[in-house]
Amino acid sequence: MINHVWGLFAHPEPEMQQIKREHESVPHLYMHHVMLMAAIPVVCSFIGTTRVGWSFGDGEYLRILPSTALGIAVVFYLLMLGAVAVMGRVIHLLASRYPSRPSRNDCIVFAGYVATPMFLSGLVALYPMVWLCLFVGALALAYSGYLLALGMPAFLGIDRQEGMLVFGSTLGIGVLVLELLLALAVMMWGYGSHFF
Numbered sequence: 001m002i003n004h005v006w007g008l009f010a011h012p013e014p015e016m017q018q019i020k021r022e023h024e025s026v027p028h029l030y031m032h033h034v035m036l037m038a039a040i041p042v043v044c045s046f047i048g049t050t051r052v053g054w055s056f057g058d059g060e061y062l063r064i065l066p067s068t069a070l071g072i073a074v075v076f077y078l079l080m081l082g083a084v085a086v087m088g089r090v091i092h093l094l095a096s097r098y099p100s101r102p103s104r105n106d107c108i109v110f111a112g113y114v115a116t117p118m119f120l121s122g123l124v125a126l127y128p129m130v131w132l133c134l135f136v137g138a139l140a141l142a143y144s145g146y147l148l149a150l151g152m153p154a155f156l157g158i159d160r161q162e163g164m165l166v167f168g169s170t171l172g173i174g175v176l177v178l179e180l181l182l183a184l185a186v187m188m189w190g191y192g193s194h195f196f
Contacts, residue, residue, distance in 0.1 A: 004018070004019055004033070004113060004116075005037075005116055005120075008113060008116050008117075008147060012146070012147055012150055012151075013150050013154055016113070016147070016150060016151040016154040016155045017154050017155075019109070019113055019155065020106075020154065020155045024109050025105060025109075026085075026088075026105055026108050026109065029108065029109045029112045030081070030084075030112070033112055033113070033116075034081060034084050034112045034115075035081065037115070037116060037119035037120070038077055038080040038081055038084075038119055039077065040119050040120060040122045040123060041076075041080070041119060041121070041122020041123075041125055042073045042076050042077045042080070042122070043073075044122050044123055044124070044125040044126045045069075045072075045073065045076065045122065045125040045128065046066075046069050046070070046073045047125075047126055048125045048126045048127060048128040049062075049063065049064045049069055049125075049128055050063060050064055050065070050066050050069050051063075052126075052127055052128060053128070054128045054129075054130070055128065055129045055130070076184075079181060079184060080119075080181065083115075083177050083178075083181055084108065084111050084112050084115055085108060085111075086177060087111040087114075087115070087170070087173070087174055087177060088104070088107045088108025088109070088110065088111035088112070089104065089107070089108070090111075090169075090170060090173050090174075091107040091108075091110060091111055091156070091166070091170050092104045092107035092108070094165070094166045094169050094170060095107060095156055095158060095163075095166050098156075098157075098158050098162065098163070098166070100156060100157030100158055102155075102156045102157060102158075106155070106156065107156070110151055110155045110156060113147070113151070114144050114147045114148050114151060115144060116144075116147070117139075117140040117141075117143040117144045117147070118137070118140045118141065118144055118178070120140065121133075121136045121137050121139070121140035124136045137178075141175070141178060144174070145171050148167060148170060148171060148174075149167055152166065152167060
């Protein structure tokens with residue numbers, strides 16, 4: 001739920017344990033957390049690109065018409081919702097070889113909460129400078145990696161030592177998914193008038 005956001009930053013390990021005890025379903029996760037959190041970068045990007053415009057550091061700002069930005073926002077939002085499900089399935093596939101055998105539901109819920117810092121990093125899109133977005137995104141990725149490592153034993157029941165393969169593989173695949181989303185986002189938001 002959205003109330004877990006503060007806990008994931010203030011006291012992440014107990015918060016992961018609390019989330020695990022709630023046995024949240026995937027539809028509940030999406031309705032009460034992912035759909036709300038994924039709206040942050042979408043709304044901020046919409047406002048930033050229509051009011052301020054993208055800055056690539058050359059002093060020029062590329063603004064997008066609101067009608068164009070709305071189409072891009074819908075696509076961007078759907079891509080982020082799908083990315084959480086994909087990462088949950090990746091975690092499930094990688095974790096299925098361990099004795100704890102977390103369910104697909106638990107893995108998708110885990111992925112949804114691990115993505116929280118990435119969603120929050122979208123706040124910087126209110127002032128969409130590419131270098132700023134990349135810098136804050138890198139910090140958010142590092143914290144998501146920390147939540148991933150911390151949550152594996154607390155949420156998935158996989159020992160840290162044994163789970164290095166799951167951690168490394170999930171983080172690597174997550175970075176690739178993130179890079180794909182970032183590339184698509186920059187293409188759509190940065191050059192929106194060419195696509196819609």
